Amino acid sequence: MAIGTDAPFARGNPLLAFYGVVTRQDLRGRPTSGWGASERLDRPAALAALTLTGARVLGEAAETGSLTVGKRADLVVLSGDLMTLPDRDLPLIRVEMTVAGGRIVHERTPAERN
Numbered sequence: 001m002a003i004g005t006d007a008p009f010a011r012g013n014p015l016l017a018f019y020g021v022v023t024r025q026d027l028r029g030r031p032t033s034g035w036g037a038s039e040r041l042d043r044p045a046a047l048a049a050l051t052l053t054g055a056r057v058l059g060e061a062a063e064t065g066s067l068t069v070g071k072r073a074d075l076v077v078l079s080g081d082l083m084t085l086p087d088r089d090l091p092l093i094r095v096e097m098t099v100a101g102g103r104i105v106h107e108r109t110p111a112e113r114n
Contacts, residue, residue, distance in 0.1 A: 021039075022046050072101050075099050077095070077096045079095075
């Protein structure tokens, strides 16, 4: 299964989509039991659904979707660890740097980090 970033929840933000499929809650933590809680994904499965599975769906898994020798170096550097942060802190993660095709295409400035 691939994850989309469509409305109304993720608003085009894959990090919010990650939070949503891991918690099945809105940004206020509601409902506490989660919508369709049985449909939650664990964090490794959610990350795979946002990366490699999406590349497979697009027929691009040989070129992108995972950090593998021979594939394009497309990645983001995040301000926190998606695998270990408490659920409530996941929406606070920011993209520090974006690398596409092995080149830095976005980097937060020190002023943006404060």
